[in-house]
Amino acid sequence: GAVVSQHPSWVICKSGTSVKIECRSLDFQATTMFWYRQFPKQSLMLMATSNEGSKATYEQGVEKDKFLINHASLTLSTLTVTSAHPEDSSFYICSARAPPSGRNGFYNEQFFGPGTRLTVL
Amino acid sequence: GENVEQHPSTLSVQEGDSAVIKCTYSDSASNYFPWYKQELGKRPQLIIDIRSNVGEKKDQRIAVTLNKTAKHFSLHITETQPEDSAVYFCAASIQGAGNMLTFGGGTRLMVKP
Numbered sequence: 001g002a003v004v005s006q007h008p009s010w011v012i013c014k015s016g017t018s019v020k021i022e023c024r025s026l027d028f029q030a031t032t033m034f035w036y037r038q039f040p041k042q043s044l045m046l047m048a049t050s051n052e053g054s055k056a057t058y059e060q061g062v063e064k065d066k067f068l069i070n071h072a073s074l075t076l077s078t079l080t081v082t083s084a085h086p087e088d089s090s091f092y093i094c095s096a097r098a099p100p101s102g103r104n105g106f107y108n109e110q111f112f113g114p115g116t117r118l119t120v121l
Numbered sequence: 122g123e124n125v126e127q128h129p130s131t132l133s134v135q136e137g138d139s140a141v142i143k144c145t146y147s148d149s150a151s152n153y154f155p156w157y158k159q160e161l162g163k164r165p166q167l168i169i170d171i172r173s174n175v176g177e178k179k180d181q182r183i184a185v186t187l188n189k190t191a192k193h194f195s196l197h198i199t200e201t202q203p204e205d206s207a208v209y210f211c212a213a214s215i216q217g218a219g220n221m222l223t224f225g226g227g228t229r230l231m232v233k234p
Binding site: 032041109115 | 155157162163164165166167170220221222223224225226227229
């Protein structure tokens with residue numbers, strides 16, 4: 001159990017276009033999902049916390065108008081990189097937090113998606 | 122906010138030797154410390170975690186120790202194997218308060234056969 005998927009796994013786009021990345025919890029409901037960015041040979045940097053039914057909470061320095069997050073259901077959060085530029089090229093990873101009630105047997109553990117590699121030309 | 126420092130950034134060991142990775146954290150309210158293993162281009166995988174109510178936890182060849190007073194925790198891998206080669210990340214969070222994970226900078230472990 002506790003599988004998180006991401007789509008697409010790999011995308012190349014032209015500068016100025018927008019790219020949407022989906023993060024899905026396949027076998028559990030996730031009221032909270034997290035979006036990370038990872039540059040080559042670096043650590044995961046939290047971009048924002050996505051809460052189902054409410055606005056995302058962005059980390060300092062992350063432009064909310066550029067990185068649009070929508071958590072419309074308990075199993076889906078989307079990250080849209082708007083007007084992408086080459087400096088937005090990175091590995092984007094989402095994670096989903098298991099419910100604190102532990103009914104799935106995973107108390108507050110975060111499960112990561114496989115990541116999306118974005119290359120902006 | 123929380124700040125997690127991780128050392129060393131790279132670690133090379135001979136197969137069969139032990140590897141130790143150390144992390145320090147700044148927020149004394151942090152009470153959950155997971156360790157993740159990430160292979161190139163793949164997702165981080167949880168390998169072991171420890172909560173602040175225990176000082177040590179072991180799972181076969183891996184163990185984690187926690188010193189709350191000093192605010193540091195360590196990952197120990199014994200009898201290393203080539204398949205242990207990966208990047209390891211420590212993290213810290215406050216359970217029940219958003220559960221945001223703050224990651225250390227990562228350690229690239231290379232196990233030489």
